[in-house]
Amino acid sequence: MSPERFERIQLMLSQRQPDLTVCMEGVHKPHNLSAIIRTCDAVGVSEAHVVWADAQSKLSGGTAMGSQNWVQVKPHANIADAVATLKSQGMQVLATNLSETAVDFRSIDYTKPTAVLMGQEKDGISQEALALADQDIIVPMVGMVQSLNVSVASALIMYEAQRQREIAGMYQGPCRLSVEEQNRILFEGGHP
């Protein structure tokens, strides 16, 4: 690995946000999964979650632009397991939902450890996921269509988190990943 590439990866690692993640519940279109993983990489999410048995294979179809190498995708057999994992990591769990009770996504404090649940393209998020989440959030819309594309909605939320964390200085300072994790990424990404 060239010194430039080593430095580039080190810089990226130092900006990773281990306490920010998304969990996709049944999102299945490859171009949506790929776009979401790409956005994860761009805001420093190092691990994303999917509730979908064969998630990893679904990623190969779309234009993930190599981001799979840099964002770990953790599959879960069901939403209860996924949320239990996220809560065991001390995360607030936010469910995106097109309801009257959902609060504006910009009113949330994303400097807290946060996981955002995204719903399936057609059916949206499950009742079970809603019940398990701490809060539901919505991206405001003033048009006639009922919803945004799922990769668009997730990006808006992740970049609001990025904005708040940038201001809070969370992209500066020492790397927050474990040494093992850093070494794994350096090894896998550095020698493709």
Added chain:
Amino acid sequence: MSPERFERIQLMLSQRQPDLTVCMEGVHKPHNLSAIIRTCDAVGVSEAHVVWADAQSKLSGGTAMGSQNWVQVKPHANIADAVATLKSQGMQVLATNLSETAVDFRSIDYTKPTAVLMGQEKDGISQEALALADQDIIVPMVGMVQSLNVSVASALIMYEAQRQREIAGMYQGPCRLSVEEQNRILFEGGHP
């Protein structure tokens, strides 16, 4: 048309932003075009532009979720014509571009009349478009991938515009579309 639907459309019309738009230069994947048009509708963009001869037909493939009925898509034969049209409407023209000289998208004043140029999935924006634009802008990224999905990038910029315009009170107050335009939309959308 039911009174409820009439009222819903009237409310939507009153929040339309005739001085905010996007122009897609060669964006051709149906799911991207559809996602962008859906976001246009959601933030109140009533007219979008494409530089692409058979643009209208490309929209039918993806999940535009009926937003084509609510957002006019204006095709242009080339980028020079498109930018000339936008500038004749008094718009600042911003080109999205992954360069060192591009400024952070959040540093722009979107309460001014604004058009945002989006580039093609693979090749990005053309040199000609860059030369014609007033300013180039970038969405910051801290990962390893080189770019975001085009519908994701455009949504981040449109929602930054929405945020600024909401604060400036631009979604309140009387409808800013012409009476002819209001009637056309009421007629076409009200009687599908």
